[in-house]
Amino acid sequence: MHSKAAFHFRKHLLGVCLALLSISFTVRTYAQSAANSLPAGTGRDLVAAACTQCHGLKLIVALRDGPVGWKHFVDDMILRGAQLTPQEADSVTQYLSKNFGPGTSPMQSGLKSEPLPSGDGEKLVESHCALCHDLGRITTVGRSKEEWNNTVSNMMARAGTNVATQDEILTMASYLAAHFGKKSD
Amino acid sequence: MKHLLSGLGTLGITAAAANSMAQSLAPFLPAAEDGGASASSASRSMQGTGGALLVAQLKASGIEHIFFNPSSGAAPFFDALVDEPKMHLIKALQEGALVAMADGYAKASGKTPFVICARPGFPNSMTQLYNVWKDEIPMVVAVDYVNRATLGEDGFEDADHLENIAHPITKWNWVAQSADKIPEVTRRAFKFASTMPSGPVFLAYPEDILDEEAQASVIDQAKFEVSMKVRPDPDLVEKAARMLLEAQSPLLYVGDEIVRCGAQKQVAELAELLGMPVTRDGGTIGWSKAFPTQHPLYLGTNLREMRYPAHVDVTLNLGGRLAYGERIQPGIKLIQVRMDPTNLARTAPTDVAIFGDLKFTTADLIAALRSMATADRLRQISQERAAKTHEYTTTMRKFRESIGRETWNHSPVSFERLGMELETALDKDACVVAESDSGRKMEDFMSFGGSDKQYFTTTGAALGWGLPAAFGVKLAHPDLPVVSVVGDGAFLFAGPQPLWSYARYKAPVTIIVCNNRSYNNERNRIWNIGGRQFQTGRDMTCYLGDPDIDYAKLASGFGVEGEIVAEPSQLQAALQRAKRATADGRPYLLDVHIERNGIGATSTWHPSYSIAELRQRKV
Incomplete structure (x- = not known):
């Protein structure tokens, strides 16, 4: 070169x-x-x-x-x-x-929550929903039965297969609608 | 010419030679001497009201369609149109829709439209005028103005200096001072709107001068046009070509000016010549698809640090906005070609900034590259690079398709499925006019650019554009299928009153309302900040359900046929019904129930508040 x-x-x-x-x-x-x-x-x-x-x-x-x-x-x-x-x-x-999945330091809403009222579904809500977020997100809003059903179904589907049976999903939705429903329901 | 010939004869020059010399000098002789023919056809003196002079000048400016909403002050203008059957009035029932219609027309036709509305309604047009400004679309928007005798008295429909509200988003604004000046300022407005950087221009015609008789010259717009087909500096082209030739990993970034200049073919040729991967303006920036989206070199959205191709050393921006300077990482050489000198090298440090028409400049770059390197060397450069990119884009295309197929049976319909179904249903020459932020991902499953579908949207993101703009695209291209794909939020910002224009003017467009009862992407962006709405799971702002709107029923009220598509299995048949309706000359609306996605998508909770419950009296 x-x-x-x-x-x-x-x-x-x-x-x-x-x-x-x-x-x-x-x-x-x-x-x-x-x-x-x-x-x-x-x-x-x-x-x-x-x-x-x-x-x-x-x-x-x-x-x-x-x-x-x-x-x-x-x-x-x-x-x-x-x-x-x-x-x-x-x-x-x-x-x-x-x-950042279920069970890894749940999200904190900063909303004060009373303990969940007793009833069929209480333990399921505690053991499933509280894995990702505190209970303040649940107990401080009112949703219709349909809305709770959609919300719970969506959450459980996102969590993966075999996390909750269809019966368990319905139990949780019914419990939530009964205790944290909309006034009109 | 006659005087020149006789003069040459007296100098002893033969008649044949004198004639030849005179012919060669003809272009430089005053037009009036040229028998007066061209001058008289281009310019004529006219007596009439200011309104009649305006109509005559618009005709001389090539205007066939006048986008309008009536006002009493402009009555002399509309009166003068009674005897102009070849100039068509296109009415919208709100000024924002009016401007968006004109924007769609301008983008599809390449022409500069004229819009006129009432002065108190002009503020309604601002959202869409802002969109026009962001996309640098030429347009003249006019109003009737307060009578000069009472101007400034805070009287009927009088606001001090109304023209100033348009100032930040227009290239020029002007109030005509006398009736005889109307043709002149109108010509000037068209000239200013269409020269680069092009954009909207605002004119105000005081109502007294529209009514006043005057004598004025009406002159063809062609006599005031300046060609924007500027050839680039050859030294800069050579410098850019050398940088591209020496680059190890060049990246092409494409933008709307390619479409404005009709340079798509040349740009594809340049990309293929060097095997350059191609990206486009990021996110919602850009109103067109300047490069074939199914091309093996097309990567999609430009990212700050492209993982593919890695280690970009030269970025070539052809006609793109390149708004965020940080996208160009330190160490990357930047070549920019724009036909807008204002925004060329506006933000990012630029190594070679070329001002020129995109078609000419790209062709010149290709010629320079071919002159610097043999065909074998160019082939060697492009082949390996193109093969790698082809492998990557093929992998990613298949991956995206597999993601889309996973959503096939989602109910409500997924955007992915809507994109795939539209790709099946639409003809290759269809024009898709889109305004759906969440819906942009359906474009992954569709083919645009090159010999495929045309695509139109707006950069400005002021909602309410898509529905009226699709009307404007259809007006510009009556022989092409046009589909308007709008989010429910966008649809509601537009009206629904543009449906009246669709019905009145029999605009056969398929209108798809992506009804997910949410400002879906806005919620995602808000929650992405991680504030209280995200923490508490409460969508305080973006849910649009309750009431759940029936868009098909709403269309029916305007005389537009439509139907609800609640399930994915109904979609293709509905699209085919829309196709048949439009073939028969009728608009057709599909209210497609679409899934929300992202953070908080499932929730239909919204703050509850009732004015009825506030009452102490049942009144």
Whole structure:
């Protein structure tokens, strides 16, 4: 190679290397700082890299949902442009379900709640609903029987298969409608 | 010309040679000397009321449709239209819908529409005028103005400097000063609206001058048009081409100006020449699909740090807004091509900023690349890159399809299924006019751009655009199938009064109301902040049910046929009924019950409050 051409080639190569280093450093720094706010585990870096393209992680950390629920969120985000391959999406869903699923420090509403009134369904509500959120979310609002049925069915479906039988869902909905129903019902 | 020929003859030049010389000089001779023919056809003196002069000038500006809502002050204008059967009045019953209709017409036709409404109704138009402004769509919006003799007296329909309320979202605003000036200011308004950066212009015609007789020149708009087909600086094109050629991982970012310039073919050719992956404006930004969405190089929405392709080193923005400078990461070289010099290099630091028509500039970039590299080298560059991108986009397309299929039997209907069913039902040349924030994901299952369907939306996000805009698209393209897909929130902001215009003017459009009884995406965004609504699970703001609106019944009140689609299994048959109705020349509305999704989607709880219960007396 001609010496002048070789000099320019080396200069160009050095420039490309520096540029690539600079890019990877920037990306790593941004993704890493996002990842640091998340619990360790497989899938954490993917969440940090893919989800933060459009929004922060505050909601993800605060939300509790079951594996089916988290999958819905991840699928929805992919349709909105999140760049995750099928395998990566699985990894993200598993990470979210494990770290922000039922039983992992339930969401606190800040609403004061009296103990649940006794009745058929009381224990089911305590053992199922309170896995993701406190009882203040339940006892301070009135919903119709249909609304409670939809809400409980949706929650149990999101939590995954075999979490509650259809009879248990109906028992919980009836209990909630009886004690926390709408005035008109 | 006659004087020139005789003058050349006296200089001893032969008649044939003199004639030849005169012909070659003809373009530079004053028009009046050219027999006066072109001058007289382009310009004529006219006597009439200000209203008649306005009609004559609009005709000379090529206006066939006048988007209007009547006002007594503009009576002389409407009177003058009685004898102009080739100029058609298109009425909307509210000014916002009026402007959105004109916006759809402008986007689909490429023409600059004229809108006129009453001055007290003009503030109604502001939401949609803002949308027009955001998309840089040329439009002239006019009102009748207070009589000059009483202006400023706070009298009937008088607000001091009404024109100023349009100021931040118009390119220019003006109050005509006399009847004889009406044609001139109108021509100027059309010129200002259509030159880049194009946008809406506001005119006010005082009612006394619309009624006043005057003599004025009416001149063809063509005499005031400035071509925006600007060829780019060749040095910048060469610099950009060299950067693209040397790039290891270039990324193409496309935007609406490609559609405005009709450069879609050239842009696809450039992407293929270098095997560049293609992204588009992010989120709701952008009103068109500038690149074929099913193309193997098309990735979709641009993200701050693209995971694919990794390590982008050069981004080429062709006609996109590129509003968020932070999207361009440090270390990435940025080339931007815009036909709007104001917004070119507005935010992100730009290495090469090219002002030029997108079609010319892209063609010049292609030519420069071909002159710098052999066909073999270009093939070598593009093949490997394109193959990788093809593999990625194929994987992601199949993945998205599998996600969509999982929602196939969801009831109410999922947006995914609506997208798939529309893709089956619609013809390839259909125009889809969309205004549904949650519904954008159905576009993953549909094909737009290139030889496929046209797509129209609005960047501004001021709701109420979609329903009237689809009317405007159909007016511009009566021979193309048009489908309006609007969220229930958007539909309700629009009216329902645009349905009156659909019925009155027999606009055969399929109107799909995505009825999920919620500002669904707004709730998601609000809850995403993680505040009290999220913590307590209480949707204080976005639930639209109770009352649950029957949109088919509502359409029936306007004389528009429609039906409710409550179950997914009913959807395809309903779409086919809509197709038959529109083929017969009738609009048809489908009230499709759509699922809500995201955080708090299932809840129908909303704050309860009753004015009836406040009463002490049953009155």
